Structure formats: C-alpha cells, structure tokens
Amino acid sequence: MLFAPGAHAQTANAALGGCFNPFVNPNDIAVPANVGDYVRFIAGNELRGCLCGDAVSAVVTLTGLDAYKGIQASLVSDPTAPDRRLFRFVDLKVLPQGPQDIEFNICVQAFRAAGSPCGGSWTSEMVCTQRRIRVNQPRVNGSISATPSDLYVAPGRLGTTTLSWSTTVATTAQVSVKIKNSSAPATVLSTALTGSRAYAQLAPNYTYVFQLHANGLLVAEREVIVREGASGTLTATPNPVSVPLGGQGSTVLQWTSKNAIDTQILVSVNGQGSALVFSGKSGTQTVPWIVAGQSYVFTQILTGEPFNVLASVTVRGEVARPPQPLTGPWSNPARSGQGWDLQRLGTDGVSLTWFTYTASGQPIWYLSTMSGETGEWVGPLTESTWTGSTATFRNVGTAKLLVTNNQWRFKWTLGALSGEEPIVRTDFGGGATTMNLNGLWYRPEEPGWGVLFATRGTTQVATVCAFAGSRPVWLQGSVVSASTSLSVPLNYLTSTTLCPGCTGSPSTNIQSAGTLTVNGISGVPGSLTATSQLSYPGGSWNRSNVSLFRLVGP
Structure with missing residues (x-):
C-alpha cells in the first residue's frame, strides 16, 4: 500500500488493510468439463478512496499458478472506475486430481502521481496478499481385475487369465502387461475405456503386471502369479498295436510326473467311460489286452482329480498286416509262361499285375491294388478296356497274397472260377546297374x-x-x-x-x-x-x- 516515508509511515501502515481490497470471482469452481480442459476465473484488486489524494493507479499480478498452467490475460480495467478496479482473467487447466484448494498470491503495485497532497518523494509501493480458490475438479479413476490371479501351469504350456477393467471420468485408457522386474517394455492389450478380454500367454515361473492407465495416469494395476504346475508324460510302445487275427496284442505304457504327489492312469475304450488301470508317480506297465479295431485312450491324472489331465495317449489295435513282398517279377516255376509283377505302394499297399491268358489262349493282364486285411493282402481284380485315348476298368474278381513261413501264395477268383498257387520272386541278371528302371x-x-x-x-x-x-x-x-x-x-x-x-x-x-x-x-x-x-x-x-x-x- 502507498504510504509516505518518515512521519507518514505509521499512518500509511494503519490504512493498509482498508485501502486495498483483493478479490477472486468466483471463489468456488465446479468443473464439469473433461480433464485437460480450461476453466476461467477472475482475480484482481479494488483501490478504495482512503488514500491521500486520488491520483493513484495500480497493476495486478498473480503468482503460484504455474503448476496449473494458468494463462493470464492482459490487465483489464473496470470501465466504471478505471483507476480503482483492476483484474486479470485466469484460465485454469483441469487436472485429474479431484477437489482441491489452490493457493496463490495477488500482488498490487500502486503508483502516486507527483504533486499528490500526501507529499513525499517516493512514487510507488507494492503489497501482496494470499488468496485461495477451491476447484472441484473430477478425479480420474479406474479398476482392473484378473481371474485367476494365482495359477499353476505345466512346463512347456501357457496359462490364461481373464481381465476386466473400467474407468470413470477418463477420456482415454490403456491396458498393458509386462513381466515384473523385467526391463522389457510393456505390451498394450487394449485402449478401450471399459472391457474384458482373455490373456493366454502366461508362462510358468513369472509374475505378470497388468496396468490400467487413464488419461495418461496409472490408476490401477493387478499382479498375476504363474507357478509351475504338475506335469507328466505318457507313452505307449508300440502304437498302433499289431493284433493277430482273433487274438490280442500288447503295448507297454511308460509314464513320468513332476510336481505331483501321485498320479493315476485311466483308460477309456471307444469313448465309453473310464477305468483305473495303474497308479504311481512314474512307472512301466504292459497292457496285453489290445483288440483289433478298438481305440484305447490312456490318461494320466493327478490322483483324485479326473479333470486335471497331465498327459494322454491314444492306442489303436490293428489287424496284423503281412510283410510287404519284394518288388519285381514273380512266377510259379511249375507253370512257367505266366507271371506277376508286384510293387509296393508306400508302407501299407501292394500293386499286383497278373500276366496270364484268356480261355482262347490270348495274352491278357489284370490289375489289383491291395491293402492289408486280416493278415493278408487283399484287393479287387480289375480288367481294363481301351477307349482310344484312355482306359476304363471294371472289377472281374478278387486277388489275395498270403504268406506262411516266408512262403507266398496267390489266391484268386475270376467270375465263377477260383484258384490258388505258390509264387516265388524271379531271380535273374547280375553285374553293376547303370540305369535303374525298376x-x-x-x-x-x-x-x-x-x-x-x-x-x-x-x-x-x-x-x-x-x-x-x-x-x-x-x-x-x-x-x-x-x-x-x-x-x-x-x-x-x-x-x-x-x-x-x-x-x-x-x-x-x-x-x-x-x-x-x-x-x-x-x-x-x-x-x-x-x-x-x-x-x-x-x-x-x-x-x-x-x-x-x-x-x-x-
């Protein structure tokens, strides 16, 4: 406040409180706007007429609003009293911090014109006073959950948790995941304000931190602990099982476990229920009752927990196939002049071409594509007909190859005729092969x-x-x-x-x-x-x- 030096100082100080009148309008601001917007209030000072002389003007400044990014407009004078009422517009940025009291200073510097009735040689004086404004700003908030948040996952597998999150007031959101105590950057999972989703990349022996940011602020996080769970292995050898015609075959089950108190081995035949067959954390057992045409699902579980499957293997029983014959020409030495050519089709088929004669003595060939059935190679016998550019085929009988004690026999039907004869692979030639055309x-x-x-x-x-x-x-x-x-x-x-x-x-x-x-x-x-x-x-x-x-x- 203005005061004269010397004899007038005490009088000026006594009049200080009554001559200056700092004001704020409004004193309380409710902010319905979004976070990041600006709201406006007015701060200023009114010079009262208790000073000696009227030749006084003033300047208003504000301090203490930097954190709120207050933007002060040019000094504005009240048109009704330009030398008495001065103020500034302040634009206050809305921060996501909820209701709060904001304190700041209003400083007034008054100037007295030379020749004032108050006398003295000074021309200006500054006085500051503190004011407070309450800003009812909304608070950004949110929550995030993970279910389950503590789970067991077998080695080599990945677990799943379901995330749910929501925010209030926020205009932007981000859900991310990172491994705790890892320097790797977080992975963004969603930018929805509210939502739910599964996260299926949880590896054992890690803790995952799921964070929810709203308007750039961390508002919630949830940790998910992934522990190494029980695991197991289960194998069956051989599989499939070769079963002799009318008999039973055997397979050997072998199993191990980790982080398990005990395990059980169950079996389901053709999907019909299940039965306990073996127990133990590990073991080796022979299963001698495999039947051809049946499917056996062996499952390793934690003891007493049928839905906690550690491992499984499906065993199939198949009719024992005979060995595949050697490829190339075959004949019956007792009936030289006719013959067969045998070729392997992968590991489970045989192609047979029969070179023989018609009843009138003309040469004719038949073809059969054979598969292993009931311990023998069996297929339809087909005859071809030339159309001029391609051949058509029709079934005219059946063909079979049987082997007993390494002795092969060819069995056939052709219309009403049928027969069977021994065959042997034809041996010929010698020397080094230059071009293999087999x-x-x-x-x-x-x-x-x-x-x-x-x-x-x-x-x-x-x-x-x-x-x-x-x-x-x-x-x-x-x-x-x-x-x-x-x-x-x-x-x-x-x-x-x-x-x-x-x-x-x-x-x-x-x-x-x-x-x-x-x-x-x-x-x-x-x-x-x-x-x-x-x-x-x-x-x-x-x-x-x-x-x-x-x-x-x-």
Missing part, C-alpha cells in the same frame, strides 16, 4: 497303358501293358546292356494251358512283336523317352518319342 512307367496323356521294368544288374526286363483294339494284351522281352539307351525286342505269347482254370502241361507259343526303344540317364531316372513299334494279332502299338514317367518304384 517300377511301373506311364504316359500321362494316355492313362491306362504302361511299361513294367525290372532291372537286375545289366539285365533289363520290359513288359508292355498295351491293347489289341479295346482288349488288354501284354508283350515281354529283355536285353543285357550297361547303356542308358536300350532297344528291347518284345515277344507276343499265347497259351491254352496256362489260363485261369486251364489244365494240361504248361506250354506257350512265342512270336516276335517288334521293339521298344528307351532313352534315359544313369542312376534312378524319373522320366524316359520311349518309342514302340509293335505289331501282333489283333492290333499294334506304335508310339514315337513319347515321355514316360515313373508311377511306382523303384
């Missing part, structure tokens, strides 16, 4: 015909499955050569004593039918260039420089 070769553009090659050392046997008109015929020949370019002379055979159901001493008539020329590469080629110039009773088979591809083999 297997069935075909031309994709003309499916239905092909060439069966058998390679033994330097000997190459070729059997062409072709047609006379629409009727299937076969021609066979061989050559001894270490070259990758072969010219194989082929013969056309007939017999009236070797046909299915025919009797009499085996005999054949042989006539030359032409040549098959092939060009390949050394090793095990996948394709060949072939030319056939073949002529025989009822037809011919002439192809020039066609590409053949290996279908099965070697």
Whole structure:
C-alpha cells in the first residue's frame, strides 16, 4: 500500500488493510468439463478512496499458478472506475486430481502521481496478499481385475487369465502387461475405456503386471502369479498295436510326473467311460489286452482329480498286416509262361499285375491294388478296356497274397472260377546297374497303358501293358546292356494251358512283336523317352518319342 516515508509511515501502515481490497470471482469452481480442459476465473484488486489524494493507479499480478498452467490475460480495467478496479482473467487447466484448494498470491503495485497532497518523494509501493480458490475438479479413476490371479501351469504350456477393467471420468485408457522386474517394455492389450478380454500367454515361473492407465495416469494395476504346475508324460510302445487275427496284442505304457504327489492312469475304450488301470508317480506297465479295431485312450491324472489331465495317449489295435513282398517279377516255376509283377505302394499297399491268358489262349493282364486285411493282402481284380485315348476298368474278381513261413501264395477268383498257387520272386541278371528302371512307367496323356521294368544288374526286363483294339494284351522281352539307351525286342505269347482254370502241361507259343526303344540317364531316372513299334494279332502299338514317367518304384 502507498504510504509516505518518515512521519507518514505509521499512518500509511494503519490504512493498509482498508485501502486495498483483493478479490477472486468466483471463489468456488465446479468443473464439469473433461480433464485437460480450461476453466476461467477472475482475480484482481479494488483501490478504495482512503488514500491521500486520488491520483493513484495500480497493476495486478498473480503468482503460484504455474503448476496449473494458468494463462493470464492482459490487465483489464473496470470501465466504471478505471483507476480503482483492476483484474486479470485466469484460465485454469483441469487436472485429474479431484477437489482441491489452490493457493496463490495477488500482488498490487500502486503508483502516486507527483504533486499528490500526501507529499513525499517516493512514487510507488507494492503489497501482496494470499488468496485461495477451491476447484472441484473430477478425479480420474479406474479398476482392473484378473481371474485367476494365482495359477499353476505345466512346463512347456501357457496359462490364461481373464481381465476386466473400467474407468470413470477418463477420456482415454490403456491396458498393458509386462513381466515384473523385467526391463522389457510393456505390451498394450487394449485402449478401450471399459472391457474384458482373455490373456493366454502366461508362462510358468513369472509374475505378470497388468496396468490400467487413464488419461495418461496409472490408476490401477493387478499382479498375476504363474507357478509351475504338475506335469507328466505318457507313452505307449508300440502304437498302433499289431493284433493277430482273433487274438490280442500288447503295448507297454511308460509314464513320468513332476510336481505331483501321485498320479493315476485311466483308460477309456471307444469313448465309453473310464477305468483305473495303474497308479504311481512314474512307472512301466504292459497292457496285453489290445483288440483289433478298438481305440484305447490312456490318461494320466493327478490322483483324485479326473479333470486335471497331465498327459494322454491314444492306442489303436490293428489287424496284423503281412510283410510287404519284394518288388519285381514273380512266377510259379511249375507253370512257367505266366507271371506277376508286384510293387509296393508306400508302407501299407501292394500293386499286383497278373500276366496270364484268356480261355482262347490270348495274352491278357489284370490289375489289383491291395491293402492289408486280416493278415493278408487283399484287393479287387480289375480288367481294363481301351477307349482310344484312355482306359476304363471294371472289377472281374478278387486277388489275395498270403504268406506262411516266408512262403507266398496267390489266391484268386475270376467270375465263377477260383484258384490258388505258390509264387516265388524271379531271380535273374547280375553285374553293376547303370540305369535303374525298376517300377511301373506311364504316359500321362494316355492313362491306362504302361511299361513294367525290372532291372537286375545289366539285365533289363520290359513288359508292355498295351491293347489289341479295346482288349488288354501284354508283350515281354529283355536285353543285357550297361547303356542308358536300350532297344528291347518284345515277344507276343499265347497259351491254352496256362489260363485261369486251364489244365494240361504248361506250354506257350512265342512270336516276335517288334521293339521298344528307351532313352534315359544313369542312376534312378524319373522320366524316359520311349518309342514302340509293335505289331501282333489283333492290333499294334506304335508310339514315337513319347515321355514316360515313373508311377511306382523303384
């Protein structure tokens, strides 16, 4: 406040409280606005007329509002009393801190004009006084939960918790997760203000911290502890189990456990209930009662907790398949002149081609794709018909391959006929192989015909499955050569004593039918260039420089 020095000082000090009147309007601000917005109030001073002389002006300044980012407008004078009433507009930023009292200072500096009746040589004086304003700002808040928040997870697996969160007042939110005491950055899971979601990446032996930020402030967090739970292993050997026809097979169960007091092994057969078969934290037991066609689910559980599955294995019983025969040409030495070619189809199939004769003595071939059933290889016997560009097939009988004490037999039906005879793999040739052509070769553009090659050392046997008109015929020949370019002379055979159901001493008539020329590469080629110039009773088979591809083999 203004006062004169010397004799007037005490009088001026006595008048200080009554001559200045700092004010705030309004004194209490309720803020319905969003956090981050600004609200306005007025702070100023009114000069009362108790000073000696009226030639006085003043300036108002405010301090203590920096934290709230108060923006002070230019000094404004009251138009009704420009020298008496002065104030400033203050824009106060809304902070997410809830209701609070904000203290600040109003400072007034008054100026007296020279020649004032009060006398003295000074011209100005500053006086500050403290004022308080209550700002009812809303508080940003929120909550987050995780269910479960303490769980057990088996090694090598991941657990799941379900998060739920909500916020109040906030305009932005962020849910994140990080591993406790880890320097790795947090992963943002959601930016919704309210929501729920599952988090399924919980590894054992870690504590996860889920945090909820609202308007950039951390308002809630939840820890989820993931412990290493009980775990187990369960194996069955062999699986599937090969079961002899009409009998039972065996498998050996072996199991271990970790972090378990005790475990039990249950079994369910074809999904029908479950029964306890073994107990123990670990063990090895033989199961000798596996039946073909049945499915057995063995489950390892914590003792007394059937829904706490540690491990499981499904065991299947299958009919014992016979061994797959060796590939290549087979024959019955007692009936020389006819034969079979056998090829393996993966590990569970056999392709059989039967080279025989019709009742009138003409050569004919049948095809069978066989699978292992009831201890034998079984398949339909099919006959092909040429349409001019492809072949069609129809079932005309059945074919079976049986083995007993390593002795193979071929059993067949053909219409009303049936028969059975022993067969052995044909042995021939010798020396080092230059080009291995073993297997069935075909031309994709003309499916239905092909060439069966058998390679033994330097000997190459070729059997062409072709047609006379629409009727299937076969021609066979061989050559001894270490070259990758072969010219194989082929013969056309007939017999009236070797046909299915025919009797009499085996005999054949042989006539030359032409040549098959092939060009390949050394090793095990996948394709060949072939030319056939073949002529025989009822037809011919002439192809020039066609590409053949290996279908099965070697």
